[in-house]
Amino acid sequence: MSVRNVVHENLYFDSVALMRVAASLDDRPGIEAVSLVMATDANRDVLSDAGLLTDEGRAAGPNDLIVAVRGNEAALVEALSDADAALSQPWSPTDGTASPSHAASPRRLVGAPEGANLALISTPGRYAAAEALKALRHGMHVFIFSDNVPVQQEVMLKQEAHQRGLLVMGADCGTTILNGLPLGFANAVRRGDVGLIGASGTGLQQISTLLDSMGVGISQLIGVGSHDLSAEVGGLSMLTALDALAEDPSTNVIVLVSKPPAPAVAGEVLARAAAAGKSVVVSFLGSDVRAPAPQVVVASDLREAARAAARLSLGADVPAVEAPDLSPLVDTLPGRWLRALYAGGTFAYEAELLLRPVLGAISSRVERYAPGRVPRLPDSHLVLDLGDDVFTSGRPHPMIDPATRIEFLRAAVRDPASAVVVVDIVIGHGAAEDPAGALAPVIAEAAGSPTAPLVLAFVVGTGHDPQNLGEQEQLLRDAGAVVVDDSTTAAEVAGDVLTKIGATR
Amino acid sequence: MSLRTLFAGDLHVVNVGLESFAQPLRDSGVDVTSIDWRPPAHGDDELGLDLARLVGHPLVEASNAVAMDRILAVQPLWVDVCPAREAIPALAERRLLLHAGPPIAWAEMCGPMRAAVVGAALLEGWASTPAEAERQAASGGIEFEPCHHHDAVGPMAGIISPSMPLIVVEDPATGRRSYSNLNEGQGRCLRYGALGDDVMDRLRWMSARLGPSLRAALRSLPERVNLRSLTAQALQMGDECHSRNVASSALLVRELAGALAQHPDLGGHEALEFLRGNNYWFLNFSMAASKLATMAGHGVEHSTVVTAFARNGVEVGVRVSGCGDSWFTAPAADVEGLYFPGFGPEDANPDIGDSAIAEVHGLGGFALAAAPAIVGFIGGTPSAARRISEEMATITVTRHRDYQLPGLDFVGAPVGIDVRAVVDTGTEPTITTGISHREPGIGQIGAGITHAPLECFIKALRAFPALPVEP
Numbered sequence: 001m002s003v004r005n006v007v008h009e010n011l012y013f014d015s016v017a018l019m020r021v022a023a024s025l026d027d028r029p030g031i032e033a034v035s036l037v038m039a040t041d042a043n044r045d046v047l048s049d050a051g052l053l054t055d056e057g058r059a060a061g062p063n064d065l066i067v068a069v070r071g072n073e074a075a076l077v078e079a080l081s082d083a084d085a086a087l088s089q090p091w092s093p094t095d096g097t098a099s100p101s102h103a104a105s106p107r108r109l110v111g112a113p114e115g116a117n118l119a120l121i122s123t124p125g126r127y128a129a130a131e132a133l134k135a136l137r138h139g140m141h142v143f144i145f146s147d148n149v150p151v152q153q154e155v156m157l158k159q160e161a162h163q164r165g166l167l168v169m170g171a172d173c174g175t176t177i178l179n180g181l182p183l184g185f186a187n188a189v190r191r192g193d194v195g196l197i198g199a200s201g202t203g204l205q206q207i208s209t210l211l212d213s214m215g216v217g218i219s220q221l222i223g224v225g226s227h228d229l230s231a232e233v234g235g236l237s238m239l240t241a242l243d244a245l246a247e248d249p250s251t252n253v254i255v256l257v258s259k260p261p262a263p264a265v266a267g268e269v270l271a272r273a274a275a276a277g278k279s280v281v282v283s284f285l286g287s288d289v290r291a292p293a294p295q296v297v298v299a300s301d302l303r304e305a306a307r308a309a310a311r312l313s314l315g316a317d318v319p320a321v322e323a324p325d326l327s328p329l330v331d332t333l334p335g336r337w338l339r340a341l342y343a344g345g346t347f348a349y350e351a352e353l354l355l356r357p358v359l360g361a362i363s364s365r366v367e368r369y370a371p372g373r374v375p376r377l378p379d380s381h382l383v384l385d386l387g388d389d390v391f392t393s394g395r396p397h398p399m400i401d402p403a404t405r406i407e408f409l410r411a412a413v414r415d416p417a418s419a420v421v422v423v424d425i426v427i428g429h430g431a432a433e434d435p436a437g438a439l440a441p442v443i444a445e446a447a448g449s450p451t452a453p454l455v456l457a458f459v460v461g462t463g464h465d466p467q468n469l470g471e472q473e474q475l476l477r478d479a480g481a482v483v484v485d486d487s488t489t490a491a492e493v494a495g496d497v498l499t500k501i502g503a504t505r
Numbered sequence: 506m507s508l509r510t511l512f513a514g515d516l517h518v519v520n521v522g523l524e525s526f527a528q529p530l531r532d533s534g535v536d537v538t539s540i541d542w543r544p545p546a547h548g549d550d551e552l553g554l555d556l557a558r559l560v561g562h563p564l565v566e567a568s569n570a571v572a573m574d575r576i577l578a579v580q581p582l583w584v585d586v587c588p589a590r591e592a593i594p595a596l597a598e599r600r601l602l603l604h605a606g607p608p609i610a611w612a613e614m615c616g617p618m619r620a621a622v623v624g625a626a627l628l629e630g631w632a633s634t635p636a637e638a639e640r641q642a643a644s645g646g647i648e649f650e651p652c653h654h655h656d657a658v659g660p661m662a663g664i665i666s667p668s669m670p671l672i673v674v675e676d677p678a679t680g681r682r683s684y685s686n687l688n689e690g691q692g693r694c695l696r697y698g699a700l701g702d703d704v705m706d707r708l709r710w711m712s713a714r715l716g717p718s719l720r721a722a723l724r725s726l727p728e729r730v731n732l733r734s735l736t737a738q739a740l741q742m743g744d745e746c747h748s749r750n751v752a753s754s755a756l757l758v759r760e761l762a763g764a765l766a767q768h769p770d771l772g773g774h775e776a777l778e779f780l781r782g783n784n785y786w787f788l789n790f791s792m793a794a795s796k797l798a799t800m801a802g803h804g805v806e807h808s809t810v811v812t813a814f815a816r817n818g819v820e821v822g823v824r825v826s827g828c829g830d831s832w833f834t835a836p837a838a839d840v841e842g843l844y845f846p847g848f849g850p851e852d853a854n855p856d857i858g859d860s861a862i863a864e865v866h867g868l869g870g871f872a873l874a875a876a877p878a879i880v881g882f883i884g885g886t887p888s889a890a891r892r893i894s895e896e897m898a899t900i901t902v903t904r905h906r907d908y909q910l911p912g913l914d915f916v917g918a919p920v921g922i923d924v925r926a927v928v929d930t931g932t933e934p935t936i937t938t939g940i941s942h943r944e945p946g947i948g949q950i951g952a953g954i955t956h957a958p959l960e961c962f963i964k965a966l967r968a969f970p971a972l973p974v975e976p
Contacts, residue, residue, distance in 0.1 A: 014878045014879075016843065016878055016879045016880075016881040016882065016952075017878070017881055019843035019844075019845075019881060019951075019952075020843060020881035020885060022843075022846070023843050023844075033846050033847055034846070035845070035846030040782070042690075042691065042692050042782070045692075046692065046845060046846065047846065049847070050845075050846040050847035051847075052846050052847070068846065105538075105539055105540065105541040106538065106540055106541065106899070107540070107541050107542075107543075107899065107929075107930035107931070107932060108540065108542075108545075108899075108926065108929040108930045109519060109521055109540055109542075110560060110561070110926070110929065111540075111899055111930075112519040112538050112540070113517070113538055115517050116517045116518065116519045116538060117511060117514070117516065117517050118511070118516050118517070118518045118519070119518070119519045119520075119521060120518060120519070120520045120521065120522070120526045120527070121521045121522055122521070122522030122523040122526055123521060123522040123542065123544075124544075126550040127544050127545070127550055127553055129554060129557070130545065130550070130553040130554045130556065130557035131521045131542075131557070133554070133557040133558065133560070134557050134560045134561065134929075135519065135521075137557075137560050137561030137562070138560075138561055140519065141508075141511055145522070145523070145526065146522070153554070165508070166508075167508055167511070178511070178512075178516060179512060179516065181516060181530060181533055181535060182529055182530075183526070183530075184526065219512075220512060240508065241508070243508075244508035244509065244512070247509060248509065248512055250512070429529050430525075430529075
């Protein structure tokens, strides 16, 4: 090891710049210590203490710069020459920390630009209420896709929103279309004069797409979250949205859709609907509400809700679509059980509602389900909501990822006890790219077998959706499925076939 | 109602969470701002919700505005230099030493602070050997209290003993005063824990000659020195007035030079010689002025503004305007820095000193965009320095009116650290600072950058007094 000093007379550099050059040379092999300092008395003492001062350095004055290096001979020469080079270079960035001066993304909601009026929140559920509250405090409406938000937090948010004249869509809100723009899962439906409000995402999608097929468009489609009509939340968002659509000049007909609300909430919503000054179609599936006023129409299923709204919007009856007559198939079907495998929770609910009176007992769960294992199907009719937490914990929703449903579909078509298999295909923004294409091979594989059950399918969507309604339906038909128009029809047709089988065996 | 306007107007969307929600809207031409979100408060969802309740709350917003008005109204005039025992009566009444940072007992003190305690005890004649000084400290013969508890601030170890001359800074509108000691220079200094005859000789000279000559010079000036205007000037000249004080020190010496020259009998000429070589001279003035301003903003009910951040070399702590006199502490962070020859990170003491009061007042790391000469600490480019100043602006309540940053088109320095914003974003305040050797008696070994730990702010938020029920 040897020590070398090089003195640059009358050369000034700031100490930080010098320390930086020193740091860049310090960690080289063969170099033990590097220092670049102005040769003040104090600095020469520091060098001396560190054993880095030679006679050359000792003779330097305060306006001179000392480059001091200790190391092996070869490394010394190289380090001194690189130090010279660094000192004669114009200042330039030497690492990747520099960035263009454009502003980075804000780290918190409060940092959003002035004028923001809508916050979309899809954080894990336990953080969602905090983000939503910040948004409300800054005057934004809020769409909360996140689920598992504690209900008391949802109540707090909706009360805060109410005080501020703002709307909370959610929590656990899957779909909304505001001013024609899709939030979350939504279909490319035409614009028109029907305003929809719902606590059921797939219910809203089914009604809006059926309306589209009848030539009727929507003004706004507002999801309020699956818990909004519970006794705790009290329908706060549905009431707010109802008032807003009542005042909205672009809306002539209002549709409300939900699974059964808490009775007191249903009463309050119906009273408000009666006072809306517009026709209101109410589809509270499974609830025995009565119309409180002539301008309120109660629809018992999703298809009827769409037809009633279309009738009111068009001022004319909508022709009914004939359901296919499948009675010739009855004798060819080997088994006797229904296997309805839904991605949409509302469709599962509607199916149970329509089929329990005609089929009797229906199971809605399977035993010992584990992802990746062949599901065991019960020795009874089965209606499953594959979007339920049981099937989605740690896995994406079946509207996004078909893996779980493929397992069940394969088990169902191979089960000789199956008579009718029902599947829903939901397309549109947010949904999988080709959901029918994912199920079609499983359907096709079974179609040739003598024990193959009837596969009934319906596609929720429009011709303008990215996946295209017609193309998705054709894929299913080509695979051997019978395609019907909607969830209600699918349940009815399944019920007819299974009733006939039950009567003949 | 505003839902009508929502239906009528354009959507301006903020997306928090999955980016896939933003894209279809962007494709439709909607303005979407995506938040670079992460769980606030280190993922404590309950505290996160408490935080949200404080966000945009009218009481908090109003209280923070009051605190900032008070902070920004302060005019820090340098009015006197006097022995510490005259400025701070407790130092005359008890055998007491003041130290940097939140409270700490002798047994817990880090190496440099212990060394500075020993040096001060020798300086005061309380002990004649280091061993005797340590015995006194360990047996309770010397009391220790934070500088901050006496309206004072001291850099690094921050030891203030009765005979040390103090800078006295006063706000004429309120008569409020703050104090700091005089800067010893660079290298081997008591504040870095260096001990030895050179260090002790300089301290004795500062008490006997530097203090009195400065006092006489100051009194012969036609008017008091306004440290606020001096700081504002220095920010235009490349200082950030924490780790870079070259311009401000020169400006202050220029103010004093003529007057010092007239007092050779008191040590004026020696003082001029000493000041000529002290690039950190202004630091203690910057600190005292910052303390005077931030203490004016302390004690505003419901205010989330940070009014102190200080480090004792073991722990660091913040005080918050609306949280009373409590310190909210966390273990002292390491400093990332550049080192003097022969030293490296393994030699460094963790973060120490009251000097981060500068950052609390919008200087130091917050004003880094003003100081291109020290950008070497943060990667070497002025753009990185600008980015840090801009990032600090996302966690402050407002900007300083006078302290302008040339590198950012003369926008004011961000000032008033908001506990809510720190916890919400997880952005820790950036501090520029010196590095002390971890062993007693050695001194400064480098300088660099550190951060005020998030944990302090999380603790402060947990302790934040509940707001009255909302209207």
